[in-house]
Amino acid sequence: MQNLNKLFVKYRPDLISGLTTATIALPQNMAYALILGINPIYGIYASIFSMLVASVFNLSSYIIVGPTNMMAIALYSSLHNFQGQDYLQIIFLTTFLIGLFQFLLVTFNLSELVKYVSHPVVVALSHGAAVLILFSQLKNFTGINIQGANVLSKFWSFILNISQLNYLNLLIGVTTILLIYLIPLIKKELPEYIITIIIMTIFTFLTGIDNSIPLIGKLPKQVIDFNLVNFDWKLIGLVYSKAFSIALLGLIQTMAVLQAISLKTEEEVDFKREFKSQGITNMVIAFFSSFAISASFSNTFANLSAGARHKVSQLFCALAIIIFILFFRPLLAYVPVAVLAGLIITAAFGIFDFKEVIKNMKTTKGDAIIFWSTFTATLIFPNLDHAIYFGILISLVVILQISKKADIEMLYYNKKEDESGYHLRQKSKQADITAQQARVIDLKGAVHFSAADDLKAKLADFYEPETDFIIRMRNARRVDITIIGVLEEFIDQVQASGAEVMLTGVNKRILKMMRKIGLTEKIGEDNIYLPETEYFAATHKALDFSNNNHE
Structure with missing residues (x-):
């Protein structure tokens, strides 16, 4: 009994931080599944199984992995043309390939390449992805049917079909965003995402407007959904290059999170260990109906701020999500799709950092060229992986010009x-x-x-x-x-x-x-x-x- 008390005292801060982080991770990860155009349950699967696996292989005491807006939009922009009967299987196959590429890059000491992706490319990709995320949710937020291969064509489609605007849907979405910003003003420690979902779900249920707006609907009962990845060589040939670029993006995002954490905690970072862990995690979760993950900025810093001390906090976070789903699954069916769209849009707003953009504009002419070229490519090119390669190419051209x-x-x-x-x-x-x-x-x-x-x-x-x-x-x-x-x-x-x-x-x-x-x-x-x-x-x-x- 005394040993149990000692363990409780030792891991109590991690238990609290895990529970706190779960209140943020659960609604966000459901929303990220919506970016892909799939049932939110797959965001929950990705959240649970990635944390369980990473809690074994990760080294960092603070990092929280899971679906992220960048990874979700990268997957969607690369795979949306495959939407149809085999869409989920293609997502799971691509997730496995992403993990395999990440593992191989570390194994053959090629993961160091991500350190040579210039900072303006990363900033431009993140801001471009934020715009893509906003446009990806216009349909769910407004009820307007939007078509198009890039931001420009989607915007034009939005203008042409403005008469389809569902005012009730829009009101739910706008109210969601307002609540997310207002709740922290009442008390900073309140979990605004989960509280917002609870308020809007109860409101939808009590007012009877669930018949007038789209809802998440009934979620599958199983918490574990094991599936065999379809290793079809024809499909592999279609998605392997996309998987490679997203693998690089995942490592870049994880590297950025690790660097930020090391500055705040002075934790010694083992990039190779964390990169390899991410590769293993993506390969494993592909067999549990999950899509690609990386280190999450918002969840990692929430975990750190809540007092995490050991990597077991990530395990507690996963367990908290499992318990919540087991007991509150029926209520989730009444969550309006517009509410999740509001969560995604709020997360996209959080990406914008105008001070960072101005810094990239004013540092050197080369940095400005790299930023605007990559940002424009992100908006114009149909797939995000093309923008990644284009940004790296522009960086190389600028470097070659400087080296002359x-x-x-x-x-x-x-x-x-x-x-x-x-x-x-x-x-x-x-x-x-x-x-x-x-x-x-x-x-x-x-x-x-x-x-x-x-x-x-x-x-x-x-x-x-x-x-x-x-x-x-x-x-x-x-x-x-x-x-x-x-x-x-x-x-x-x-x-x-x-x-x-x-x-x-x-x-x-x-x-x-x-x-x-x-x-x-x-x-x-x-x-x-x-x-x-x-x-x-x-x-x-x-x-x-x-x-x-x-x-």
Whole structure:
């Protein structure tokens, strides 16, 4: 008995946080099933079984997995053309393939690729998905039959069919949104989602309007719905590329949640373990009538805020949902579809972060191009997976354009009054420096072969016959053989005019490479200066040597 008391005391915070998170996860995950156009029970299945499996394989003490708006809209945009008799089986097959791809990416150390998806792509995808989510629920929210392959065509369809507007349906949806925003104003700790559903369900039942608006309807009785995934090779051929892109999206979202959690808790994150857990979870839940999941921002932070301390909180959350379904299933039949649509729309509003958008606009021109290109593609392309690939492609194009520029500049200088060194600056107070005065060139960053032409052009601009050149490499992290070749040509040109080239701040790794290819013999070991503790110390020595030689 004493041991049970100790266990209760130890896990009491996790029990409370699990119960609290369940009040948010249950209504949200039912709503996410609605995005896919399937019975909300499948959102409950996905919620329960993903938490049960992840509570075994996850490492994080705080993370809560389950259906998310991003994953739901990605699945819907990729698979809505398959809606029909085999739609559910195609969803389950795609979910299994998503998990398999995630597991294989981690197994072969390719999951690191998600870290190279630029931040503007992720922000643009999330905001574009928010718009897609809003349009996906217009039919359920307003009662208007909307058709179209993308946002533009759906909006036009909405305008053309505005006469179909169901005012009662709209009123239920708007009231739902208002309640979700108003309840926290009464008391912040109140679970606004579950309270809203209870209020609107009771209202629907008591007023008798259930005959005038669409309801969720009767839910299946079974809590466990085991099914065999249909591994049809023809279907696999149709959905595997879509599954791969959604697998990447799931890992990106999980990575973002883990990074945010680590900042708040200082928890050491094992990305590979969490990614592999997600892959295993998606493969397993596909056999339990569930659709693809990832780490959930809202549920994870609700779990953290409620006081979770161990990963068992996720297990308690799953058990709480099971208990709720067993006892309150009949009442869920009276939940209006417009209420779930209101929950989804509220969640979509929560994605919008205009400060983050402005930040992407103002940081660099490249970030702005990546953001707007990906965001536009998300709205125009018929499938979200196309927008993901397009965003990554634009990122690569921008990176290649940036890498074509060599980070190199001339440093101007004059002797200090105490003659203990030099003032080195990017711009001279004078119009120019005198001919034959040694010129200091600062080469920075990782300079790749793509920047060879730009480097050659800039060195040609800096060149002055019979003038010594000091190439400062303290901040050069990496140079490849093509760049070395450009530098070698420049050295030959300078030496042919009777002057010398000195390299300063050369780190041991670059020096070793230069020795291997014979560049140190061409320059002379005495003209190569290793980095010193004092900034510009090696450059000052080179300047002294050059100026003394020309006195």
